[in-house]
Amino acid sequence: MTRTKSDLIADRKRLLGPNVATFYDDPVHIVKGEGVWLWDADGRKYLDCYNNVPVVGHCNARVVDAIARQSATLNTHTRYLHDGILDYAEALTDTLDDSLNTALLTCTGSEANDVALRMAEAVTGKRGIIATDATYHGNTALVSQLSKSNVPTVGFGLDQYFRFVDAPDSYRNPDPDGTKFAAAVAEQIAAHEASGTGFAALVVCPYFLNEGFPNHPDGWLKPTAKVVRDAGGFLICDEVQSGFGRTGTHLWAHEKMGVVPDVLTLGKPMANGHPVGGLVTSAETMAAFRSGYRYFNTFGGNPVSSAAALAVLREIQERDLVENARVVGEHAQARLRDLMAKYDVIGDVRGSGLIFGAEMVTDRATKEPASAYTDRVINAMRQEGFILSKLGRHKNALKIRPPLVFSVDNADMLFDGLDTVLRDTPRE
Amino acid sequence: MTRTKSDLIADRKRLLGPNVATFYDDPVHIVKGEGVWLWDADGRKYLDCYNNVPVVGHCNARVVDAIARQSATLNTHTRYLHDGILDYAEALTDTLDDSLNTALLTCTGSEANDVALRMAEAVTGKRGIIATDATYHGNTALVSQLSKSNVPTVGFGLDQYFRFVDAPDSYRNPDPDGTKFAAAVAEQIAAHEASGTGFAALVVCPYFLNEGFPNHPDGWLKPTAKVVRDAGGFLICDEVQSGFGRTGTHLWAHEKMGVVPDVLTLGKPMANGHPVGGLVTSAETMAAFRSGYRYFNTFGGNPVSSAAALAVLREIQERDLVENARVVGEHAQARLRDLMAKYDVIGDVRGSGLIFGAEMVTDRATKEPASAYTDRVINAMRQEGFILSKLGRHKNALKIRPPLVFSVDNADMLFDGLDTVLRDTPRE
Numbered sequence: 109m110t111r112t113k114s115d116l117i118a119d120r121k122r123l124l125g126p127n128v129a130t131f132y133d134d135p136v137h138i139v140k141g142e143g144v145w146l147w148d149a150d151g152r153k154y155l156d157c158y159n160n161v162p163v164v165g166h167c168n169a170r171v172v173d174a175i176a177r178q179s180a181t182l183n184t185h186t187r188y189l190h191d192g193i194l195d196y197a198e199a200l201t202d203t204l205d206d207s208l209n210t211a212l213l214t215c216t217g218s219e220a221n222d223v224a225l226r227m228a229e230a231v232t233g234k235r236g237i238i239a240t241d242a243t244y245h246g247n248t249a250l251v252s253q254l255s256k257s258n259v260p261t262v263g264f265g266l267d268q269y270f271r272f273v274d275a276p277d278s279y280r281n282p283d284p285d286g287t288k289f290a291a292a293v294a295e296q297i298a299a300h301e302a303s304g305t306g307f308a309a310l311v312v313c314p315y316f317l318n319e320g321f322p323n324h325p326d327g328w329l330k331p332t333a334k335v336v337r338d339a340g341g342f343l344i345c346d347e348v349q350s351g352f353g354r355t356g357t358h359l360w361a362h363e364k365m366g367v368v369p370d371v372l373t374l375g376k377p378m379a380n381g382h383p384v385g386g387l388v389t390s391a392e393t394m395a396a397f398r399s400g401y402r403y404f405n406t407f408g409g410n411p412v413s414s415a416a417a418l419a420v421l422r423e424i425q426e427r428d429l430v431e432n433a434r435v436v437g438e439h440a441q442a443r444l445r446d447l448m449a450k451y452d453v454i455g456d457v458r459g460s461g462l463i464f465g466a467e468m469v470t471d472r473a474t475k476e477p478a479s480a481y482t483d484r485v486i487n488a489m490r491q492e493g494f495i496l497s498k499l500g501r502h503k504n505a506l507k508i509r510p511p512l513v514f515s516v517d518n519a520d521m522l523f524d525g526l527d528t529v530l531r532d533t534p535r536e
Numbered sequence: 537m538t539r540t541k542s543d544l545i546a547d548r549k550r551l552l553g554p555n556v557a558t559f560y561d562d563p564v565h566i567v568k569g570e571g572v573w574l575w576d577a578d579g580r581k582y583l584d585c586y587n588n589v590p591v592v593g594h595c596n597a598r599v600v601d602a603i604a605r606q607s608a609t610l611n612t613h614t615r616y617l618h619d620g621i622l623d624y625a626e627a628l629t630d631t632l633d634d635s636l637n638t639a640l641l642t643c644t645g646s647e648a649n650d651v652a653l654r655m656a657e658a659v660t661g662k663r664g665i666i667a668t669d670a671t672y673h674g675n676t677a678l679v680s681q682l683s684k685s686n687v688p689t690v691g692f693g694l695d696q697y698f699r700f701v702d703a704p705d706s707y708r709n710p711d712p713d714g715t716k717f718a719a720a721v722a723e724q725i726a727a728h729e730a731s732g733t734g735f736a737a738l739v740v741c742p743y744f745l746n747e748g749f750p751n752h753p754d755g756w757l758k759p760t761a762k763v764v765r766d767a768g769g770f771l772i773c774d775e776v777q778s779g780f781g782r783t784g785t786h787l788w789a790h791e792k793m794g795v796v797p798d799v800l801t802l803g804k805p806m807a808n809g810h811p812v813g814g815l816v817t818s819a820e821t822m823a824a825f826r827s828g829y830r831y832f833n834t835f836g837g838n839p840v841s842s843a844a845a846l847a848v849l850r851e852i853q854e855r856d857l858v859e860n861a862r863v864v865g866e867h868a869q870a871r872l873r874d875l876m877a878k879y880d881v882i883g884d885v886r887g888s889g890l891i892f893g894a895e896m897v898t899d900r901a902t903k904e905p906a907s908a909y910t911d912r913v914i915n916a917m918r919q920e921g922f923i924l925s926k927l928g929r930h931k932n933a934l935k936i937r938p939p940l941v942f943s944v945d946n947a948d949m950l951f952d953g954l955d956t957v958l959r960d961t962p963r964e
Contacts, residue, residue, distance in 0.1 A: 125640070189537060216833070261829055262658045
């Protein structure tokens with residue numbers, strides 16, 4: 109049926125319960141998508157500068173066709189033989205270091221991270237996990253503990269196994285060679301060891317997207333990886349957000365950061381919105397986890413999911429969308445720096461490829477976060493027809509993370525719009 | 537690409553790791569499905585008497601069309617307003633008791649059960665969980681503990697919260713009014729309380745499908761529900777297998793068993809193979825879980841998943857597939873009883889609707905399970921073109937659980953085939 113906006117809001121509350129967040133003070137009722145464009149129920153068009161899940165564009169024809177054709181041919185679990193899951197696992201592992209050679213397919217990034225933590229426990233025999241204090245890695249009982257800012261009020265006592273380090277922050281607390289972060293991780297490793305829990309794994313997004321994508325030179329995670337390995341722990345790279353070419357310089361952000369993870373976890377953009385997640389690890393780690401335990405995921409790696417995921421990967425490779433992300437991202441940051449020269453509310457511009465943004469401050473000297481102003485800008489941009497969001501510890505960074513088919517023209521539209529909004533949005 | 541069968545098997549091992557089970561000594565390479573039929577790569581046709589996920593038939597046109605159309609229109613997360621998730625939540629809750637009025641949508645039954653256990657902890661303040669010793673409720677770190685026969689070798693110490701009762705067995709250990717089962721549950725509740733863990737929830741499939749679908753009269757779970765509620769615990773009904781009309785007498789097996797769960801969890805057939813799971817509970821329980829915790833599932837309830845799930849529910853309702861399950865199931869059990877009269881290896885025939893089967897024994901007096909023979913029958917049936925499986929504690933029950941569009945003619949084909957196989961398969 110077609111509800112009015114007020115009925116949609118009322119029915120969400122009634123049928124889904126409380127605390128089911130929508131974006132914006134005036135939520136958008138989106139009904140159609142194509143490429144980088146979204147349309148609302150009134151026919152209004154929005155430039156999507158935010159959604160990373162439709163990585164090859166909303167309703168990408170190749171992906172839609174793969175889903176429609178395979179859905180009409182066969183969709184079943186993986187206890188029968190089928191080429192689909194193997195074609196995808198082969199194509200995916202081909203893009204990775206030789207040590208990352210076996211795959212496990214799930215339906216969500218949460219399920220992938222839930223398995224990754226158990227793999228770390230299986231190999232190390234320990235349970236202590238470390239993450240940053242401004243991240244998110246999923247919603248199961250186990251992995252929801254990784255998000256210090258949104259931990260379930262219950263969770264079967266699992267919180268005892270998690271310790272946190274301050275998220276890196278290149279603007280307020282520079283750490284140009286990554287040694288400060290490595291030392292902070294070392295400190296929490298020692299705390300895990302001292303508590304008797306022992307240290308199993310560090311879980312990080314190698315480009316720290318939730319943390320506000322700090323500017324770091326390539327190779328920045330090397331000292332951290334050394335600390336983790338020296339302590340006998342696992343480095344789990346959650347590339348649900350940073351993977352599949354997002355940063356524009358590499359297909360995988362861990363390559364950019366100079367490390368090879370023990371487990372690489374994947375999700376959101378993996379099949380452009382079709383529910384697919386997964387992980388890649390070494391044959392040895394996979395065997396340690398699966399030995400004596402028959403992990404089975406009914407929908408994971410089914411023929412439709414595999415066809416959708418393969419279509420996404422081929423689309424990224426054949427259209428060279430990593431290079432597009434680099435070119436458009438460089439142009440976008442140049443435009444953002446022009447706006448920084450014009451508006452002193454912009455305290456920092458950073459990013460890589462098609463994850464970039466600007467940190468808003470009330471004062472460039474004190475770097476006081478302009479969190480409320482950022483919120484007003486986001487809402488004003490939505491009224492101007494631009495979908496974007498904010499993030500970071502202070503919720504004062506514009507988060508711009510469009511589909512990888514975003515063009516230089518799209519970036520120009522976005523920054524022309526942002527110029528108007530920054531000019532017209534009152535600071536107080 | 538198209539691999540030979542031996543390459544498929546070798547590539548699975550190389551790319552997916554060890555212990556990734558396939559069905560049958562000679563695994564089937566399925567490439568196409570339609571209704572109750574499957575085809576292998578050699579063009580051989582199989583009658584699917586086993587797969588419950590494609591509940592409205594493989595490649596059901598209405599579901600495929602819903603997926604294809606919505607995939608080409610819009611697929612995005614639920615932080616924008618959309619009618620799809622609300623239409624489905626309304627249609628689903630409309631089929632349930634008034635107390636089951638709010639829904640949470642996930643991608644898998646595992647994710648749904650993982651949330652359900654946390655809801656029980658949120659409301660009861662306790663962590664002790666009880667399940668049967670021959671069941672399966674999913675693969676996350678938390679819910680994998682519910683499966684005594686396949687627990688991960690690691691799991692962050694969560695095993696301390698789980699206790700088990702003997703699975704009901706109407707053939708070997710009759711309990712016609714359910715009071716023995718209720719007493720066994722009461723004993724484990726007391727053990728949880730004595731240990732200091734406290735009792736949070738009993739999790740059961742109300743028709744005990746994994747346990748071998750014992751024959752119980754309607755209302756059988758009432759004494760158990762009373763024991764659970766008297767102890768202040770939650771009754772979680774996992775209807776991933778038993779729901780959506782499987783038993784032929786009710787849309788939901790908990791209705792058949794005379795109880796209303798605190799949380800109803802769903803999965804596998806919910807969208808005919810598209811990755812959808814979810815749960816339904818009371819507004820109060822939903823609020824207790826979501827209060828202070830922003831549970832969010834990126835793919836859960838997205839427009840494509842919602843459209844697929846709604847198409848499945850409407851197909852079941854409009855084609856009256858629950859009634860079809862009842863009629864065909866009664867015919868099938870009559871045919872099975874004819875075979876029981878002919879072959880003394882069949883010790884028991886039972887089931888309801890389109891979940892039914894026969895327990896194979898070496899001796900009807902001792903009821904010694906004929907597990908190896910059952911395995912040979914399953915493999916022989918596969919060679920004859922019939923897909924079915926075995927289950928139960930002794931792996932000696934034929935498990936017949938076809939799509940709900942299975943017809944009387946299909947049942948006749950199946951039992952003509954089984955007659956031949958039982959005649960020709962040597963007992964030793």
